[in-house]
Amino acid sequence: MTKHSDHSIEISGLNKWYGDFHVLKDIDLNVSMGERIVICGPSGSGKSTLIRCLNHLEEHQEGTIIVDGVELNNDVKNIEKVRREVGMVFQHFNLFPHLTVLENCTLAPIWVRKTPKKDAQAEAMEYLERVRIPEQANKYPGQLSGGQQQRVAIARSLCMKPRIMLFDEPTSALDPEMISEVLDVMTDLAKTGMTMMVVTHEMGFAKQVADRVIFMDYGEIVEQAAPDEFFNNPKHERTQLFLSQILAH
Amino acid sequence: MSALIKHTPLPDRPPPSSQTGIVHWAKQHLFSSTTNSLLTLASFYVLFLLVPPLVNWALLSATLEGTDRSACEANGGGACWTFIKIRFNQIMFGLYYGSHPEQIWRPVLAFFMLIGLVAPLFIERFSYKGLLAGFILLIFPFIAFALIHGAWLGLPVAETNEWGGFMLTFILSIVGIIAALPLGILLALGRRSELPVVRSFCVFFIELWRGTPLITVLFMASVLLPLFFPSGVDLDKVLRALIGITLFQSAYTAEAIRGGLQAIPKGQFEAADALGLAYWEKMTFIILPQALKISIPGIVNTFIELFKDTTLVSIIGLLDLLNMSQTAAQSAEWRGYDTEAYIFAAFIFWIFCYGMSRYSQNLETKLDRGHKN
Ligand SMILES: Nc1ncnc2c1ncn2[C@@H]1O[C@H](COP(=O)(O)OP(=O)(O)O)[C@@H](O)[C@H]1O
Ligand SMILES: [Mg+2]
Numbered sequence: 001m002t003k004h005s006d007h008s009i010e011i012s013g014l015n016k017w018y019g020d021f022h023v024l025k026d027i028d029l030n031v032s033m034g035e036r037i038v039i040c041g042p043s044g045s046g047k048s049t050l051i052r053c054l055n056h057l058e059e060h061q062e063g064t065i066i067v068d069g070v071e072l073n074n075d076v077k078n079i080e081k082v083r084r085e086v087g088m089v090f091q092h093f094n095l096f097p098h099l100t101v102l103e104n105c106t107l108a109p110i111w112v113r114k115t116p117k118k119d120a121q122a123e124a125m126e127y128l129e130r131v132r133i134p135e136q137a138n139k140y141p142g143q144l145s146g147g148q149q150q151r152v153a154i155a156r157s158l159c160m161k162p163r164i165m166l167f168d169e170p171t172s173a174l175d176p177e178m179i180s181e182v183l184d185v186m187t188d189l190a191k192t193g194m195t196m197m198v199v200t201h202e203m204g205f206a207k208q209v210a211d212r213v214i215f216m217d218y219g220e221i222v223e224q225a226a227p228d229e230f231f232n233n234p235k236h237e238r239t240q241l242f243l244s245q246i247l248a249h
Numbered sequence: 250m251s252a253l254i255k256h257t258p259l260p261d262r263p264p265p266s267s268q269t270g271i272v273h274w275a276k277q278h279l280f281s282s283t284t285n286s287l288l289t290l291a292s293f294y295v296l297f298l299l300v301p302p303l304v305n306w307a308l309l310s311a312t313l314e315g316t317d318r319s320a321c322e323a324n325g326g327g328a329c330w331t332f333i334k335i336r337f338n339q340i341m342f343g344l345y346y347g348s349h350p351e352q353i354w355r356p357v358l359a360f361f362m363l364i365g366l367v368a369p370l371f372i373e374r375f376s377y378k379g380l381l382a383g384f385i386l387l388i389f390p391f392i393a394f395a396l397i398h399g400a401w402l403g404l405p406v407a408e409t410n411e412w413g414g415f416m417l418t419f420i421l422s423i424v425g426i427i428a429a430l431p432l433g434i435l436l437a438l439g440r441r442s443e444l445p446v447v448r449s450f451c452v453f454f455i456e457l458w459r460g461t462p463l464i465t466v467l468f469m470a471s472v473l474l475p476l477f478f479p480s481g482v483d484l485d486k487v488l489r490a491l492i493g494i495t496l497f498q499s500a501y502t503a504e505a506i507r508g509g510l511q512a513i514p515k516g517q518f519e520a521a522d523a524l525g526l527a528y529w530e531k532m533t534f535i536i537l538p539q540a541l542k543i544s545i546p547g548i549v550n551t552f553i554e555l556f557k558d559t560t561l562v563s564i565i566g567l568l569d570l571l572n573m574s575q576t577a578a579q580s581a582e583w584r585g586y587d588t589e590a591y592i593f594a595a596f597i598f599w600i601f602c603y604g605m606s607r608y609s610q611n612l613e614t615k616l617d618r619g620h621k622n
Binding site: 055057080083084086087088090092094095096097098099107108111112156157160 | 514516517520521524526527534535542
């Protein structure tokens with residue numbers, strides 16, 4: 001069933017509306033295996049909507065989205081298949097507050113991947129070590145700081161051994177002193193060759209990690225380029241304006 | 250590097266004493282303004298008029314001695330608690346157990362078994378909740394029935410039409426609430442379903458029962474239900490009431506749970522979806538545990554309502570706590586002591602309802618605190 005191509009994600013002619021509101025307009029985007037993409041743009045420009053379409057948290061009305069060789073349509077089987085291979089990290093972490101950190105990490109592997117509980121726990125501990133909080137395994141999310149919670153959320157996604165990771169402003173809800181601990185974990189992850197799509201305004205992270213930076217405005221991809229080119233030599237007026245605003249402070 | 254100034258935080262001090270103490274409390278709560286002071290004085294006056302005669306009647310000049318009405322008549326004036334004492338078993342356990350006190354251990358044992366089984370469900374770290382809940386739902390009812398009804402295990406038979414009193418009130422409401430729970434969960438989920446057919450059916454079902462008074466439901470359960478069964482099948486009267494009560498209660502439970510479901514942030518659903526959990530996995534492990542916890546105060550409140558509403562089963566000829574008290578007061582031996590009967594029934598209802606209401610308030614405060622971190 002899985003078609004082999006060197007593209008992890010293929011989006012073509014993607015259009016989406018909320019009621020009458022045209023939120024995504026003619027999006028064409030291919031993401032190669034192992035590519036790391038940073039998406040930026042003003043608030044309300046459709047960045048979240050775009051990456052949420054990639055695991056079908058949002059439904060699109062026009063165009064095709066093929067993720068890891070599986071086309072996202074209304075076939076529930078396909079949606080399940082894609083979600084197994086795509087991890088997502090949210091702005092507000094969305095950890096399960098009634099489960100311990102370890103249970104947060106093992107639930108999906110046990111039920112979706114059918115991993116035996118013992119193995120799932122051992123693997124979860126490995127990932128918790130990778131995000132540097134193995135000692136918090138038996139605490140509840142409410143007992144952790146924001147930065148720690150977000151790292152647990154990353155570990156929870158990684159426990160499903162996804163081939164693609166989506167991040168929606170993972171550091172926007174964090175106090176400033178906790179941002180770097182999360183970005184460090186994401187940088188480590190980038191080094192493992194994970195395909196990543198990251199919505200963020202952390203331009204330092206973009207410069208250091210991204211292969212390509214995409215600028216969105218009013219539901220369109222306005223400009224995309226390698227970070228060097230993007231930051232030093234933006235082609236579009238809107239990109240320039242946005243960069244000057246975001247880099248001003 | 251030059252030496253840095255070290256900062257020692259100030260120690261905490263207790264609040265000033267004018268903020269504490271009984272005088273301060275009275276000032277704040279009873280005499281904070283002229284209106285408030287007047288209301289306080291008026292309330293004290295009303296209490297002064299009501300409480301002493303009541304205490305006198307119910308306690309000081311009441312009768313508890315003796316075994317028949319002559320003791321009360323000799324004493325005159327006060328309440329005749331002798332009546333309640335002598336008819337206690339009948340009022341609490343109904344006609345059969347009232348006249349077979351040596352068998353009362355059976356319903357009592359069933360009651361404590363239930364408490365013992367339910368208690369572990371409230372222990373946070375108890376990990377076999379599902380299994381235990383299944384046992385309570387599917388197996389315990391048969392054990393309880395075998396105990397209370399008898400016939401099995403060689404116990405003398407207590408026909409259901411001789412069940413009554415507090416025992417019947419308790420059975421009707423506890424079975425109602427427990428059986429309504431799974432049904433209510435399904436209805437609440439169905440009401441939020443994306444499938445229009447399922448959603449419409451659940452909305453229709455819920456609104457049907459919510460729009461019908463329990464008394465009508467009981468009436469229909471006793472008159473209409475037998476029509477759905479082949480003639481000759483004689484549906485037990487208590488069972489008929491239970492079916493009606495369960496369906497009725499499931500609608501209210503569903504609404505309480507729907508409130509809980511609505512309180513779960515969208516992010517929880519999305520995180521579960523993004524991890525690839527299927528619908529029932531998402532609901533069972535992520536959404537329902539959180540939603541049910543939030544719904545407990547609401548469910549307890551509907552339970553209190555139901556507990557009191559079970560008095561309506563008199564309409565189909567069942568003698569619950571209230572009606573059994575009344576019946577006892579209408580016997581030749583104790584004619585005329587209705588007041589005592591009503592007050593005793595009210596007292597038992599009050600103890601249970603107040604206890605449950607306090608419990609649900611405690612829970613609400615606890616949950617509020619839980620949500621803040
Ligand atoms: N569920 C929704 N219903 C209607 N409008 C929505 C919904 N979600 C987002 N929008 C609108 O779509 C636009 C794009 O949203 P979003 O993708 O979240 O933007 P971004 O992530 O770039 O800030 C915004 O104007 C937002 O108000
Ligand atoms: Mg967004």
